[in-house]
Amino acid sequence: MRGYGFLTTESGPTAGDILDVKGANATDLILATTDQSVREVTGLMRERGVSQVVIAVTDELPLAAKEVVGTAIELDLMELGFKDPSMLDRPIEAVMGPILETIGVGEPLESVTRRLGKTPALLVLADGRPRGVITASDVLRFLSNNAPN
Secondary structure, eight states: OGGGTSOBOSSSOBHHHHHHHHTOOGGGOOEEETTSBHHHHHHHHHHHTOSEEEEESOOOSSOOGGGEEEEEEHHHHHHHHHHOGGGGGSBGGGTOBOOOEEEETBSBHHHHHHHHTTSSEEEEEETTEEEEEEEHHHHHHHHHHSOOO
8 A cells, every 4th residue: 555655654754755845746747648759758858857757648637557658768768769760750659668666655765765776766656646756866855955954
């Protein structure tokens, strides 16, 4: 239940706290749909200043976790585009990566940092719905903003 964002830890910072400091809520979730072109998705990444985008079958919010079908990661797209520039006009669905690992909003900071050691980003769920994405940069920002003086 905690992994889907239905339960929270009793003490200490959580994945939800990191998103709060980031100012992220479900309406800020950066989404692309399976029918968008790789070029459109890379444009969205540039526009929003992110290195990964959640790919879903719809962009209508609220989004259910089961509607998330993949991820586009900037470095992966760059490598594919370098090898085959025509790939930029293909649907993102043809080249997207797997769904980001998920973590619940109530998961403790320790769990977030441990899991980010194995993956570039985590999709945070609240009540079974995607709320935002956390990266190592977000954790560092959280820690620097909340460090004791």
